[in-house]
Amino acid sequence: MLSIRALSRVGLTSPGLGPIDLQLAGGSVAAVTGASGAGKSMLLRAIADLDECSGEVLLDGVNRDTMSAPQWRRRVTYLAAESGWWADGVGGHFSETQAASRLLGRLGLNDDALGWPVSRLSTGEKQRLALIRALIQNPQVLLLDEPTSALDPDSRTMVEDLLAERIAAGLSVLIVSHDAAQTKRLGARIYLIDGGRLVDNGGTT
Amino acid sequence: MNFIALGYEDLTLASLLLLFSGLLSMRLKLNMERQIGVAALRMVIQLMLIGMVLKILFAMVSPLWTGLAAAIMIAIAGREAAARQTRKFTGWWTYGLGTSSLMLAGSLVTVLALTTQIRPEPWFDPRFALPILGMILGNTMSGVSIGLDRLLGEAVREKVAVEARLALGHDRASAFRPLVRNAVRAGLMNIINAMSVAGVVSIPGMMTGQILAGVDPTEAVKYQILIMFLIAGSTALGTLAAVVFATRRLSDNRHRLRLDHLRSDIKES
Incomplete structure (x- = not known):
């Protein structure tokens, strides 16, 4: 259970973020929608402790301030809309290449992709590889920022199937998505973010 | 030690080289003569000053x-x-x-x-x-x-x-x-x-x-x-x-x- 209490971004004037309260049970999915610049990404970054915030964020009753930030982010992992790459080779970005290789086929990626240079990857391939990179660390919560924006329908289905499998196994997902059909397929509870405030839209429609 | 001390006339002679570049710059309209002149003047003043300062410091050994x-x-x-x-x-x-x-x-x-x-x-x-x-x-x-x-x-x-x-x-x-x-x-x-x-x-x-x-x-x-x-x-x-x-x-x-x-x-x- 991820519990967010009065989370606000500090040192930022309008529109800012929060205060936001949100509960996300283990194995559940919530989606955040809203206009561009409403604070969707800012919320995910705040939960991952990537920006300075006030308020409390707890995972299974444990406050994130009681653990180091890297420990927290391994449990509650944020996947930015734009994936980041720091080495020349794709394989250099994966802690466990074996676990990563097993997932390549599941997302329609070439089996040799880990041996490729990053410069050869398309945006869609990067997006899927970044998801694999986060999944193999087995986080409890995934914060996904438009994870299928660059994917064709087939690849998108594969990503959704893999996510659904992990969610059934207990992963919690908070997803920013503009795709109402996608959030419905994932069975997400919908929240609207407007001017940095979260509005519960209720239900899963 | 066979150290050859320089006189100020030697330095003046060497500075003619720079004067020549300045004239060349004017003739070719490169607009560099001012910059060259200022830099050269700064160099001369800074070095003469530091020479005096060092001479005093060396004598004091404080x-x-x-x-x-x-x-x-x-x-x-x-x-x-x-x-x-x-x-x-x-x-x-x-x-x-x-x-x-x-x-x-x-x-x-x-x-x-x-x-x-x-x-x-x-x-x-x-x-x-x-x-x-x-x-x-x-x-x-x-x-x-x-x-x-x-x-x-x-x-x-x-x-x-x-x-x-x-x-x-x-x-x-x-x-x-x-x-x-x-x-x-x-x-x-x-x-x-x-x-x-x-x-x-x-x-x-x-x-x-x-x-x-x-x-x-x-x-x-x-x-x-x-x-x-x-x-x-x-x-x-x-x-x-x-x-x-x-x-x-x-x-x-x-x-x-x-x-x-x-x-x-x-x-x-």
């Missing part, structure tokens, strides 16, 4: 005045290192980081050389301390300056990559490691090049000076090797210190990338 001169040299070197930066930290951080790294590396290496290798009597004799500190600072300054410039530039450019690592739970030291490596490498490039071509492509200035002053070339070479080691050691230490300190300021204890610690205005170069 630890206090020598220390003061060294402190001023470090402060000016720090200011120059900060002035060359395209991106700067907010407040005094760029100047502070640059100057403290220069102070750390420059004074450590100079004191070490004076007390264990050159060993003048007393060890702080300004005739040895100040020229050696000057050579070390001049080179360390360029390493620190280039290293910081590269690091801050890459931190902004590689924001997405750095934050991707932080988001995956890597600590800030790992997230910054490729940037630190590039920045230190860039900072050390000059001194590595200088060591590689020393004596083959370039005859180093200090060695040339000693040879002109009548010192046996093999002795002058020994001094030059010592100075090269001192410069390389200090440049490596100073650049590494500045770059590592800077990564601390670019992040916080919750391992966040803090680009808000950089000024938003960029100096056009």
Whole structure:
């Protein structure tokens, strides 16, 4: 259970973020929608402790301030809309290449992709590889920022199937998505973010 | 020793070369004559002044005045290192980081050389301390300056990559490691090049000076090797210190990338 209490971004004037309260049970999915610049990404970054915030964020009753930030982010992992790459080779970005290789086929990626240079990857391939990179660390919560924006329908289905499998196994997902059909397929509870405030839209429609 | 002293008429004769370039610039409408003239005048005034100051300091052999001169040299070197930066930290951080790294590396290496290798009597004799500190600072300054410039530039450019690592739970030291490596490498490039071509492509200035002053070339070479080691050691230490300190300021204890610690205005170069 991820519990967010009065989370606000500090040192930022309008529109800012929060205060936001949100509960996300283990194995559940919530989606955040809203206009561009409403604070969707800012919320995910705040939960991952990537920006300075006030308020409390707890995972299974444990406050994130009681653990180091890297420990927290391994449990509650944020996947930015734009994936980041720091080495020349794709394989250099994966802690466990074996676990990563097993997932390549599941997302329609070439089996040799880990041996490729990053410069050869398309945006869609990067997006899927970044998801694999986060999944193999087995986080409890995934914060996904438009994870299928660059994917064709087939690849998108594969990503959704893999996510659904992990969610059934207990992963919690908070997803920013503009795709109402996608959030419905994932069975997400919908929240609207407007001017940095979260509005519960209720239900899963 | 067969040292040949120069008269002012010799210098005047040499300055005719510059006068000639100035005339050439005017004739070709390059508009460089003013810049050349100002730079030459600055050089003459600065060097004559420092000549007088050094003469007084050398006569005094005072630890206090020598220390003061060294402190001023470090402060000016720090200011120059900060002035060359395209991106700067907010407040005094760029100047502070640059100057403290220069102070750390420059004074450590100079004191070490004076007390264990050159060993003048007393060890702080300004005739040895100040020229050696000057050579070390001049080179360390360029390493620190280039290293910081590269690091801050890459931190902004590689924001997405750095934050991707932080988001995956890597600590800030790992997230910054490729940037630190590039920045230190860039900072050390000059001194590595200088060591590689020393004596083959370039005859180093200090060695040339000693040879002109009548010192046996093999002795002058020994001094030059010592100075090269001192410069390389200090440049490596100073650049590494500045770059590592800077990564601390670019992040916080919750391992966040803090680009808000950089000024938003960029100096056009």
